[in-house]
Amino acid sequence: xxxxxxxxxxxxxxxxxxxxxxxxLAARLVTQAAGTETIVVNSTxxxxxxxxxxPETAWKVPWIHSLFENASAVxxxxxxxxxxxxxKEKILIMAGDGATFDIGMICISGAFExxxxxxxxxxxxxxxxxxxxxxxxxxxxxxSTTTSPPGSRSFGNKRPKKDMPAILAAHGAPYVATASIAxxxxxxxxxxxxxxxxxxxxVQVHVPCCTGWGFEGEQTIAIAKxxxxxxxxxxxxxxxxxxxxxxxxxRKPVEDYLKTQKRFRHLFKPKRQDAEIATIQAIADRNAExxxxxxxxxxx
Amino acid sequence: MMEITEGSHAVAEAVRLxxxxxxxxxxxxxxxxxxxxxxxxxxxxxLDAEYITVENEFSALSAxxxxxxxGSRTYSAxxxxxxxxxxEVCFNVAGMRLPIVMxxxxxxxxAPLSIWNDMQxxxxxxxxxxxxxxxxxxxxxxxxxxxxxxxxxDPAVQLPAFVCFDGFILSHTYEPIDMISQEQVDRFxxxxxxxxxxxxxxxxxxxxxxxxxxxxxxxxxxxxxxxxAKEVIAKAGKEFGTMFGRDYSALIEGYMLEDAETAIxxxxxxxxxxxxxxxxxxAAGKKVGLLKIRVFRPFPSExxxxxxxxxxxxxxxxxxxxxxxxxxxxxxxxxxxxxGSTIPVKGYVLGLGGRxxxxxxxxxxxxxxxxxxxxxxxxxxxELI
Amino acid sequence: MTLSVGCRARPGKSRDNxxxxxxxxxxxxxxxxxxxxxxxxxxxxxxxxHENAExxxxxxxxxxxxxxxxxxxxxxxxxxxxxxEK
Numbered sequence: 076x077x078x079x080x081x082x083x084x085x086x087x088x089x090x091x092x093x094x095x096x097x098x099x100l101a102a103r104l105v106t107q108a109a110g111t112e113t114i115v116v117n118s119t120x121x122x123x124x125x126x127x128x129x130p131e132t133a134w135k136v137p138w139i140h141s142l143f144e145n146a147s148a149v150x151x152x153x154x155x156x157x158x159x160x161x162x163k164e165k166i167l168i169m170a171g172d173g174a175t176f177d178i179g180m181i182c183i184s185g186a187f188e189x190x191x192x193x194x195x196x197x198x199x200x201x202x203x204x205x206x207x208x209x210x211x212x213x214x215x216x217x218x219s220t221t222t223s224p225p226g227s228r229s230f231g232n233k234r235p236k237k238d239m240p241a242i243l244a245a246h247g248a249p250y251v252a253t254a255s256i257a258x259x260x261x262x263x264x265x266x267x268x269x270x271x272x273x274x275x276x277x278v279q280v281h282v283p284c285c286t287g288w289g290f291e292g293e294q295t296i297a298i299a300k301x302x303x304x305x306x307x308x309x310x311x312x313x314x315x316x317x318x319x320x321x322x323x324x325x326r327k328p329v330e331d332y333l334k335t336q337k338r339f340r341h342l343f344k345p346k347r348q349d350a351e352i353a354t355i356q357a358i359a360d361r362n363a364e365x366x367x368x369x370x371x372x373x374x375x
Numbered sequence: 376m377m378e379i380t381e382g383s384h385a386v387a388e389a390v391r392l393x394x395x396x397x398x399x400x401x402x403x404x405x406x407x408x409x410x411x412x413x414x415x416x417x418x419x420x421x422l423d424a425e426y427i428t429v430e431n432e433f434s435a436l437s438a439x440x441x442x443x444x445x446g447s448r449t450y451s452a453x454x455x456x457x458x459x460x461x462x463e464v465c466f467n468v469a470g471m472r473l474p475i476v477m478x479x480x481x482x483x484x485x486a487p488l489s490i491w492n493d494m495q496x497x498x499x500x501x502x503x504x505x506x507x508x509x510x511x512x513x514x515x516x517x518x519x520x521x522x523x524x525x526x527x528x529d530p531a532v533q534l535p536a537f538v539c540f541d542g543f544i545l546s547h548t549y550e551p552i553d554m555i556s557q558e559q560v561d562r563f564x565x566x567x568x569x570x571x572x573x574x575x576x577x578x579x580x581x582x583x584x585x586x587x588x589x590x591x592x593x594x595x596x597x598x599x600x601x602x603x604a605k606e607v608i609a610k611a612g613k614e615f616g617t618m619f620g621r622d623y624s625a626l627i628e629g630y631m632l633e634d635a636e637t638a639i640x641x642x643x644x645x646x647x648x649x650x651x652x653x654x655x656x657x658a659a660g661k662k663v664g665l666l667k668i669r670v671f672r673p674f675p676s677e678x679x680x681x682x683x684x685x686x687x688x689x690x691x692x693x694x695x696x697x698x699x700x701x702x703x704x705x706x707x708x709x710x711x712x713x714x715g716s717t718i719p720v721k722g723y724v725l726g727l728g729g730r731x732x733x734x735x736x737x738x739x740x741x742x743x744x745x746x747x748x749x750x751x752x753x754x755x756x757x758e759l760i
Numbered sequence: 761m762t763l764s765v766g767c768r769a770r771p772g773k774s775r776d777n778x779x780x781x782x783x784x785x786x787x788x789x790x791x792x793x794x795x796x797x798x799x800x801x802x803x804x805x806x807x808x809x810h811e812n813a814e815x816x817x818x819x820x821x822x823x824x825x826x827x828x829x830x831x832x833x834x835x836x837x838x839x840x841x842x843x844x845e846k
Contacts, residue, residue, distance in 0.1 A: 152441025293828030
């Protein structure tokens, strides 16, 4: 096999993502870390749509899109074929949260249970963005989407995020991690580790969506950082099912994060919803305790 | 080499000889014996393939997509509910022009749930772009797999193919089969070498999306490929005949059709029964013949119209129905092929859900057709309705 | 242009789409303030910030959508977003 070339631009300019798109940045960073000897399996969604309107493709690595829910099954077939042909390319799945948490569950569960050697990157923008912002299993509590809108009878999405990393760790995935485009070096490191760990590995990447969450494109990285600093997103690694590394923070109140995005606006206007904000704070507090993210400041 | 074997076992052996590199398997009656045999072949080193036990049929065909796009010959088998679950994937495979071959042990569609034979499953996917080959007996079921791979992988075609054979009636029946050897198959079916595949040495994006400016032309190209398949099938079928003595160049075959007054049109195992019934009717002085359709997609319209040009009437047997339309798919498409002719075409929907069809049923249908009675269900149990 | 088989393409054609035309705001890179950290290049979703021979960075205006991430994240505040002139 040709030598793996890493660090080069394998996701080209001219794609049609919104200005400031977190997912587009994720595509760039992940393929940079993966290198040239990579086959990408992309599910239907924003990334696939903004990168491949025929005849324009932004991908400089071999790439395949089949359907919304079956990237894991397609990857299973590619892995089998490469094995038989004696080829060493790495397989990288790139799928959104809708494709991963919801419609793709069956295929993912089967593929992880069978233990195929691939890396599954979920770019998590916390809703079905390509179809115009609908609620998915990854949508956070109280977030406004078009299928979980706030109103006189509702504060938005009624359920917390599904714990996909835990589900896949339970399948025996040897390496599971969460990452964020806010910390590109960390993301690249985790992608490399996942690719070099035999078996089905999973990296869930937080990618704020300016269009879907309601903020100015220039704030994408800042908001990704706030998600981590408030404890609503935790960056961690799991090796063989056990949490091994966690990003610690000096925690900020969740409000600092919520008030930056229109999808949480209804928690502040027309009236401040203290009970709802407290519930969200409790989610962050639980995350903090579960993963041990709080930096213990020395008392003077 | 002649052997007496169960249909599924013969098909499994034929697939083994085609040297697929990736087999994806999910069990469903009545094809399960095929995937079980293939698993045993792999376990015993008789088939050098990766065998993926997928978690459902949707994933079974999806795994084939990955394998085929990556440049490996691949295979799966299904029927009925499983094929229906693959509906979305079937359109995807054909549109991506991947030459996947799938065995369909034809079985009725639920509801009501039925494990017995009819052709509703594969017929219901006739719009998807797959080639559709139908076997009369287990010899054909076996041989058509070699033909299917060769035709599907031909650069002029690049379409996936169903090889259909009646569930239980063929899949679970023991018949004498002449199985050609590995050396013979290797001479007929070359290694799969697609011009384009997923390969870091030549990166290509597969399965892009098409805006209204391009979509129509992609579909047109698929239709052209279907049309070209007729010649490719003829060529491969003739080559098979020259090499192994059984010619599959014709999309349709006439039996006692040349001077027939009544033509019976049928597909699949029902043709065997019909041939026996034709023999009996001929002995009694009736000028009957059979037009067997072996290739349903691409549909042999011109060939059928030509073959029937001299007959007085046509009786089309359908083990499927397009509910709400006038009969089964074969009758509807034959009528379309005969458009402009004054020859009456009558359709008979029969044998659904495994209802047995006997020689006397064929004789009765011919009698009905002679009286101009048709376009109806045949063989209903009157006491139930 | 001949249609591909099965809706496929080789790399490069996305560059025909000059996304610079989307811009409302245009970034200006002040090399005087630049510390050559490369953050702008790392974080550009278009991959259109390039290093020059001296190690400073410049955007490719053919593709720059003017999203402003580079300006927002530059630790030296060396990038300013100005209204695009039409």
